[in-house]
Amino acid sequence: MTDLFASLPNRRSIINRRIIADRIEALAAESSGDVGHLRQKIVAVLAEALKEGRAEAKRRLEYRPTNGREAVQALAFLTDQIVRILFDATTHYLYSPGNRTAGEQLALLAVGGYGRGEMAPHSDVDIAFVTPYKPTSWTEQVIESMLYSLWDLGLKVGHSSRSIDEMIRMSNADLTVRTAMLEARYVWGDRAVYDEALARFDAEVVRDSARAFVAEKLAEREERHKRMGDSRYVVEPNVKEGKGGLRDLHTLFWIGKYVNRVRSVSGLVEAGLLTPHELRQFQKAENFLWAVRCHLHYLTGRAEDRLTFDMQLEVAQHMSFTARSGRAGVERFMHYYFLTAKKVGDLTAVFLAHLDDQWASKGRRFVPSIFRRPRKLEGYVLERGRLALPSDDFFQKDPVRLLEIFAVADQHELEIHPSALIAASRDAQLIDNAIRRDPRANAFFLDVLTSPRDPERVLRWMNDAGVFGRFVPDFGRVVAQMQFDMYHHYTVDEHTIRAIGLLSRIERGELIEDHPLAAELMSKLISRRALYVAVLMHDIAKGRGGDHSILGAEVAEKLCPRLGLSAAETETVSWLVRHHLLMSATAFKRDLSDYKTIMDFAEVVQSAERLRLLLVLTVVDIRAVGPGVWNSWKRQLLSDLYIAAEEVLRLGHKSTGRKERIAAKKQALREALDVPAAEFDRYARRLPDSYLIAESVEILAQNARQILAAGKEPLSIVAEVYPERGATLVTVYASDHPGLFYRIAGAIHLAGGSIIDARIHTLRDGRAIDNFLVQDPLGRPFDHPDQLARIRRAIADALANKQKLQPKLEAKPLPRTRAEAFQIVPNVLIDNMASNRFTVIEIHARDKPALLFNLAYALFQSKVTVHSAHISTYGERAVDTFYITDLLGGKIESKSRLQTLEKRLLAASEARVIEELAAVE
Template sequence: MPARFDSLSNRRRIIDRRVVSDALAALPDNGGSAGQRPAMVALLREALDAGRAEIARRLAENPSRGTDAASAQAFLTDQILRLIFDFTTQRLYPINNPTASERLALLAVGGYGRGEMAPYSDVDIAFLTPWKQTGWTEQVIESMLYSLWDLGMKVGHSSRSLDEMVRMAKSDLTIRTGLLESRYVWGDQALYDEAWARFDREVMAGTGRAFIADKLAERDARHKRMGDSRYVVEPNIKEGKGGLRDLHTLFWIGKYVHRVHTVAELVDKGLLTRDELRRFQKAENFLWAVRCHLHMIAGRAEERLTFDFQREIALRMRYADRPGRSAVERFMQHYFLTAKQVGDLTGLFLAHLDDSFAARGRRFMGLPALRRTPRKLAGFVLDRGRLALPDDGFFQQDPVRLIEIFALADKHGLEIHPLAMRAAARDARLIDAGIRNDPRANALFIDVLTSPRDPETVLRWMNEATVFGRFVPDFGRVVAQMQFDMYHHYTVDEHSIRAIGLLAQIEKGDLNDDHPLSTTIARQLVSRRVLYVAVLLHDIAKGRGGDHSVLGAEVAMKLCPRFGLSPAETETVAWLVRYHLLMSATAFKRDLADFKTILDFAEAVQSPERLRLLLILTVVDIRAVGPGVWNDWKRQLLTGLFEAAEEVLRLGHKQKGREERIAAKQQALAAAMGWDDATIKAAARRLPASYWIAEPLDVLERNARHVAAAGDQPLSISAQVYPDRGATLVTVYASDHPGLFYRVAGAIHLAGGSVIDARIHTTRDGMALDNFLVQDPFGRMLDEPERLKRLERAIEDALANRHKLNERLAQRPLARTRAEAFTIQPAVLIDNKASNRYTVVEINARDRPALLYALAYGLFQSKVTIHSAHIATYGERAVDTFYITDLIGDKVEGAQRLKALERRLLEAAAGEDAAEAA
């Protein structure tokens, strides 16, 4: 019995094998195996259910005792397997005089072999025979498997002879790892002992280095598959970086190299210190507790800690709300800090392993690539190519060295020895107010932050060692802090460090294809270090219970002088932090064709240098949110806003540039279409100025060809791929009439599309020329010919009123289970000052399919005209903005009417049933 089972209290309350065995023995001995096996299964099912209920009860009483719950599950499985084995070999298929071939051992392998199981984990077992299977062993194995399946257990099994086991373990790393953790459960003990001896002698001997290299490569590939960060906000608790599998990998390596049987034995082998062992066990206990709760809530084998489970697990594990942070955010911060501990332990373990394996002057893990060997290391030394300490008290003699070691690592392109990292983590407490205000320490920190080399990597090391959070306590407050939403993929500290890395890549020109404008203007910046400090501080006040932009600006005013920034630089950083969301909010939620939008934005920015800084800060902030958040559409919108605002800042508030742009577009369109002066003048008279401002030249060309092809038809629809925007351009040319927009929006949803932007134009002779940018629900353009045809047909059917949209939409499943994990109170903001011509209506609501249709239908019922729509999504939150007028083209005014409009849109945003569409 594994040592970990010894810690289980009152094991017989989980299952008393003797009592169950007596009950099995009392079953009537008739009907052969066909009659007896169902009776056995029924009896064991009761015992299994009772055992699971007891384990669940214990976990509910002590929700943080994860390793006990995992061990109890393995213990229960052991007893069930032994009872099945005995009943099968003694009652169903008894054999009086077994031959040497009729021997059978039952092994637990994998995680079950370690004596750990989550409630819905697979039961991984191996049947072992001395030679080729006999008829009796085949009968026993088959019957046992049927019994386990009848009990509803998910079984991973193998049946091998000793020779087969050795041959397959040599050739397959997964099988070798599973057998490495194999454990005798029942049957022929001598056969198991012989198998283990052969495994040790013929498989493991002399292959330690290769096994370690293979397991570390496997770990790296797994991390890459899982997002390559331990700070993803929906982590995989088993396979993700900093999860249980990383701890298992350390144990596998230690067991393979030193033949230990428990983690505690790694202390004697020098691979863990006693303190590291305690941290290992603490992390393991927490992760097992979370995993067991996760399985129990899901009712299945579930390893991804998704938003809909996080809240309930936080409740089960008794986390409470605190000012500025919810219980679920506190729970997830504990999770990420634990994942960080696992990462720290991995680095230290590998350092110990490296030291034990390395020959003189060589490293087991391989030398880092060095351009040159630095001569001046300020008292630090090189240990096989890594920056190390000359003695254990080196940081204590001068705590500024806690910053200096990272600056040297950056300057010379060096790795830091894990034991030096451990010393830094231990001595980080030496960083007090005196060190924080030390000019030398701050200069070294700014050197790292603004490094032209690889600031992201070095800042991440500094964060891992807790030095970052100690030196900048405001940053320490956001370490491992998650934001409970579907938009942000990483914790606040990881997001900020990634943003700095992206800024460095843009500055070096590495991301020119994705960010050509940012790359160009990054070379023109006067205030380079201002931008790096602003990127670091832009989210530093999150989780404080107020507007993080306003609070962050206050933090910047306090920190920047300490960092050595001048008063002017400090003011600029504080402004950037205060308004770091201004550019994205304007670009994604406002109509850039409305000149007042540009004027208001330019008035807030005030200088071309601020505009350049704000653009790059906005780009890296969005890009660092997570994969898939940045796209061509956002790039186009930000570029358009930048260029328009730059023109205003250069020319002042004159609209001369606007008129010149319209004339230039008209001439460019005429050249592209081969039109004469009369034709382009007719087009200019027919379409309003807002059309020429709003649409780029390529859309103007597409529209012109579309209108020409339509001729006198009352309705013409086209859906075409628009790769420059990463979307599908849907153009509707039709006789203008009320309700056109909501019908098109509903039809696009029915066809499987999602509107990301809409431009509604009306010609002076009463035709609607509307352009919709459409993506699929995953943010990709629809590009298959059949899908484009289906999109066109759906819109045509809706506008021809061939079916009732609400009925069709009601039949379409609208479930968004992940979004439903969040509570978002709908809000409607009506602004008559944001535009000179239009009433601007902004609706914030939980995103759901057909939300745009519901809102557009609400506006139709309110008897208003939509002139443009701007759709932005931030994870589970949707922000839809409409520019509207009343039916005669004036702003919507009057307190009663505005109140009625707000009420109707709130009902639509909340998902309440609208009246049936006409």
């Protein structure tokens, strides 16, 4: 046995190979010669040993829940012994070779993670069967028998069977094979075969190919990071494959092993690729990440490596992270996880810097040189095109340089040498209150933050070095702080830095197609600097136990003067932080056709400059939440609100009267329709004023064509893609009757649609024209003909009573079980001041199937009329807003009726599916 498991304590409590071998020997002695029967008995003995060994490994992890290293070593050691016993039993008792020839030699090699001596509870067992030449019939029998036995043991086996020549050829041709063989470890069999294979691998594969291997592994790493979200601060990280995860540490080991032929991680120190301190950091990070991965495997009962929200709660509990200082155990656990992921990133930079230095000293630079000769720049040294320090104590002599180096790097668009970043990380503690108040330091910081070049890149360097959080302690409080919900994809600091990057890209014109209005407004801003600072501070007070907008505004009032902003700029930043959610809340939760909505919004904003700033801030805040959150529907709503509010705020503007607005809509509609004047006049008389005010001319024209084409037909359903809104417009023209809205809502859900906006209108002749904007669960329009047909058919069946909605909705599976990890207390807000004509009801609840159906049915039961509905989702949280009146068209004023309505909506928000009244069905 090698010394790989020398540090593993009390190995015989995991498995005692001698005792098990003796039991198998006794079984063989009693055997009647039936090979198949004997193999089954051997497998039964090994299965019992495997079960007991796994239980012991699990007990060790439960006893020391953060010591993942011991658990994965215990499982690898257990697998070694099982494989050795099985090989001996197979070759001695099942297929004894007699006098073996040179070609009947066989070596068993552990490869991949198993080769490193590390196995998670549900990892594959990767074995290479290696022969000196082509396999003989005996070696084929042994390999086949062993594989069947391993499969019978319930092991997931990744195997290969090759001669040494084939192994060399495959390693040269395939990077994956080469990486697996790089970690090949002798387990059992003919040692001479392994020694020959290893020697030839070194001589024929590794030699003179280090540069190519390193480049391929780093490219592979970059591709993997992009696939996993390209950030180590994704709030549902992949522990194995994600940025800052185990695979990043393995990549460092592979590179070190390939370049310097080290046999263990500790060998990286002797090779000069890590210092002893960095080695301890490597081992600490690896130990923690292995513990997390093992707990994930045990809790899910499978090879699960994604730390989803529901698993975060359970893993945090099993790893003994408890609530402390007002922070939940899961938040403390994830904070530690992200700090560990950051440390893995730091180690990667250090490792590659050491590797680059090694190769540079041999005249083979890993990072291409930009400047042939070192030059000095602002006192810094340019080392192969990267900003480096002239001496190790450079920061200590003047700690303001800890900010200056980032400003210089930004100004000259240079990268910072990893050794300089390491020194900055080490010396960041020198930043005290005196440095924070230093005008030079604040000027350097503000130059980076408001840079016209690429502030995101430099701010990320500053954050990774710990300088950012040290210089702005309020920002330091949100570094690696996760937002425990399904809406936010990143930690608070990562979200903020991404938002600043998006702002810079919009200003540079890179995102003009996605954000045409924001790009246009950036060139008109008077308060550009204030906007960048506001983006920095908009979430800076998260996690403090209060309204982060109010608390953040207070932080801005104190911090902005220190950064060098004027009193006017400080007031602007504070206002933006205080109201950074106002525009999205108004656009997504309120009826923008209700003039009081616009007036109330404009009253808070008060100036055209603030409106421009708020629009841009809102755009970057939403888009920086994560991929897929921003869409054309949100862009359209924000644009509509901006244009409407700008009209109100424009100097000298006088509001157009309601009659004039209606007349203008009718005239525009007349021009859009190609119908005789008399026919149009008859049609126009059927339209209520509220309908003309609420809908755009484009929708009015589409509705009109549908209504005129339908004639006296009792039902007309049109579903067509509405590209401007990134959704499908579903319009139902039918006889108005109680329950129409909830039936349509249920039918759309059954058809797989998600309603994002609904406007319900009753014409003067008693017919209803209802407009729904519908997307699929991924936020895309229904655009396939089959989808459109399905949604039309589902609505028609529901309105014709051809299907019982309640049983079908009950049977529909839950699409997102992860939402169950969050405790969301439903809340109903009733506002009679938000609109002049309607009672506005806002419901906050856990997003789930049939929620809108439940709420619509509760409103139907309450005998109210729904005029419009606005549906917003924020991960696991849904916010649905309804504009309602009583059946006579008035606001709901009765206190008792409002209380009953609130109680019914609360019950509806918590129910799976509300039972429909038999009388209605």
